[in-house]
Amino acid sequence: HVAPFVPEVLGDRHRGPGAAPPHQRRLVRCRGHDHRPGHPFGAQRRFHELAQFAPPLAHHGDHDDVGRDPSRQGRQQRRFSHARAREQPDSKPPRPVHHVSRAEALDDRAQFFFVQVSRGGVPQGRDLNRILKVARENAGLSRIDHAIVSHWHLDHYGNHAALAAEIGIGTFWDRGIPDDLAEDAKFHERIAAYRGATQNKSKQLRAGDHLPLRSGNVPLRCRVLAASRETVSGEGPRNPFAEQHQPQPEDKSDNAASLVLLFGLGDFRYLTCGDLTWNTEAKLVTPRNPAGRVDLFMVTHHGLPVSNNPALVLAIDPVTAIMCNGPKKGGAPTTLETLRRVESLQHWYQLHRNVDVDPAQQAPADQIANQGTTAECQGNWILARVAADGKSYTIQIGSDGLPARYSTRNEH
Secondary structure: OOOOOOHHHHOHHHOOOOOOOHHHOOOOOOOOEOOOOOOOOOOOEEEEEEEEEOOOOOEEOOOOOOOOOOOOOOOOOOOOOOOOOOOOOOOOOOOOHHHOOOOOOOOOOEEEEEEEEEOOOOOOOHHHHHHHHHHHHHOOOOOEEEEEOOOOOHHHHOOHHHHHHHOOEEEEEEOOOOOOOOOOOOHHHHHHHHHHHHOOOOEEOOOOOEOOOEEOOOOEEEEEEEEOOEEOOOOOOEOOOHHHOOOOOOOOOHHHHOOEEEEEEOOEEEEEOOOOOHHHHHHHHOOEOOOOOOOEEEEHHHHOOOOOOHHHHHHHOOOEEEEOOOOOOOOOHHHHHHHHOOOOOOEEEEEEOOOOOOHHHOOOHHHEEEOOOOOOOOOOOEEEEEOOOOOEEEEEEOOOOOOEEEEOOOOO
16 A cells, blocks of 8 residues: 655655756665664664665656566576676766766666764764765765654664754654663653654654655655564565574564665665564565565675574575675674575675674675774775666776676566
């Protein structure tokens, strides 16, 4: 069912002198970070994911179900290899994002930025400034139309009020604000800034909802597959990897209540699960898998072993994956082993090398954005850029990185 969202969330009420036309508005989503020992749920490294869209037309998007059963025909059997194929697009390469201004359209492309921001032991304001730099200079944003909170750990919503003050946010989306949060004794104090920024008007997302995104000739979609421990059910093909699930102790933290979002641009599909944990991952894809097989997967929960259940990861069978880990947090060997078992996976990328894990177990060095310790981190980002027709996409590290090109599955 399509949620009863009002047109204002698309930014229509902001059309005034000097305002960007509909085809130049963007959507940005922020995502969380690591934990620091001794903190209730802590923060040493924070990661933000910025998703940017620039469709050329000003009508509402196609809200067709993006979780339908995909055809198994035409499935390509790919052998996993660490050899990175860097082929250039057949046509003229897209312009670098940081060259795009308010006066330019982005040729109907979708762009997803994965940004690493350090907080522990760094100058005050560095988190916010790094996010703003990517949003303004690399993504070409003058305003954030949509900000999505995956769940209620401070690393996932703590910067929203400051971002709203600096760049402006149109609509806030979340899973609904709980009365209390067992793992955070200061939740009422910490949530006050978010409530103030949203003026208590954030919109609650539920499993099955669609975000109202503007769309051009190629449908742009975002569907909620899970929220507040509830999942869509009875959709998609049967999961042949369901028996891979080995139940774990119940996770009573808010991680298990994370939002799961499935983005689509034409045939392209990208799945992000926030910090969803093991048992809820299994619930989402058992006995049927509503996500189907995807092109791009953001490895869940920084690559921690309490998430990334093989029953889910093997079922969605991503062609590429991006892991938002830190130098000591995430990128667990068991998660890396699960990725190696994915039949269609060509490459995975990491925001950081895990300094405590054997480099041979991790992605190749040229597929890791940051190599050093926390103090040495340069905050290099990873960008996934989807072609206007949704039939191909590229992944690159930083502004000067050479894009690696991938074909989108045509089975959707």
